[in-house]
Amino acid sequence: MSLLIYAESAEGKFKKVAFELASYAKKVAESLGTTVTAVTINAGDVSELAKYGVDKVLKVKNEALSGFSAKAYADVIKQAAQKEGAKVVVLSSTTDSIYLSSLVAVGLDAGFASNVVGLPVSTNPFQVKRTAFSNKAFTITEITTNVKVLGLAKNSYGIIENNVSIAEEDFNPTIDAADFSVKVTAVEKSSGKIAIADADIVVSGGRGLKGPENWGMIEELASVLGAATACSKPVSDLGWRPHAEHVGQTGKPVATNLYIAIGISGAIQHIAGINSSKVKVVINNDPEAPFFKVADYGVVGDAFEIVPQLIEKLKAFKAQH
């Protein structure tokens, strides 16, 4: 037995979550007295995974898998887990991985815990801590099946280097034509923009910005910081910004290193969606805004004066660092 992870890649290059998953899996594997095997699908150079503790890689190269298919990818992961006799399978919380996780769990007759934060609380019985009630609470969940599938919450563990020597093996799982009964016919990616899911920093604007015409400074601040832009629910409901930018309980969850809220009062539903972010900054002219209760740093004042100054100062800072 070993512990299996699916190390996600895009256009042959590993996503950052693959390294976080490996770092986490290494630690869990140590507590179980086992090793980490990663399965990769059409990834390029896999040796990079050794840096984060992956002992063995099952490399799948298959033209049929060049585009994402939840069913086919789940099937590959399932076969890899069976081949390795994996008792624990760890998957990430990207949109694609969430899509395939439950299929993997059913395929392996495994209990599944999603949104896992932190190392197992106990390995016998197997208990993990996960977020629930939209980040307003945690549950300690016990998985009672022989095989367990964990979905690791994004940015909850971090990337930790742990150099090991890695064994590479080509792996040719059986791919069934029926796995492709849902076909991708078109992909639209917002070009030149950082996706909220991939961002280390998110700059978010609320109704305090008064209108969509004032988003120029939000976008500029985001661009100086290499950040994604987001917005509160009222802003998206008013049509000032696209729905894909709505973060909060009914929108997208945000678990970044730095979340900057500008002109957002901090309704409970908004806070629920962004609470997993490590550092929260609020800029608001109302010192009573609830966001100040959850933020790490706050500036009370007029966003229309503060943000342009902050942009200039950050540009100067970036020029030196």
Added chain:
Amino acid sequence: MKILVCISHVPDTTSKINFVNGDSEFDTNGVQYVINPNDEFGLTRAIWFQEQQGATVTVVNVGGPETEPTLRKALAIGANEAIRINANPTDGFFVAQQLAEVIKSGGYDVVIAGKESLDYNGGMVPGMMAGILGYNFVNSCVGLTIDGTNVTANREIDGGKETLSTTLPIIIGSQKGLVEEKDLRIPNMRGIMTARTKVLTILEPIAANVNTKAVKFEKPAPKSAVQLVSADNLDELINLLHNEAKVI
């Protein structure tokens, strides 16, 4: 076309979350319950298919008698009939097995369930139903059209969206974007009155595996107070973010 919409009965998004009995149970005291928002987006699209394409819409929930007002609300919004599976929905796989049984015996063409519920946030029931039944499955669905047995769906992906083509029967994991917030319906008096006479069938659960259990709940640790920086001293903010928080 027969559509089944799976409804979770969840605390309203403004609810304060507390626990009782040594943090082993959710404190329902004073909590208002609603249709899980991700399910409501799906229900609203289902009603569109009912009105535009003559679909029948059944809503189903796994829960005790206390969840019936939530099902009645779905009926008031326009669903044709409701089913309640009389069991406590503690494990996603258990729930998925119960629903899969209803899907098989009812011969539904389209099954819509929110991509996750706002209580346990498991995000696993739609995918598990698809896994159990072997049906086509689209998660994070933000667009759905059906022409005969052909399905075109849009799925939100990280940083964009994609278009998918498949066939019935299908399981959909719904979310905001499948319909817009403004399209959500508030039941009117006529809807509420007719809902009272619509069929609500109660089924006993089938024997099914339970793979996980929540053994304890915790609340997040209290946060230290915000560190305020003067609007005239933004250099200090940058300094704190760089040297103290180490995030820029």
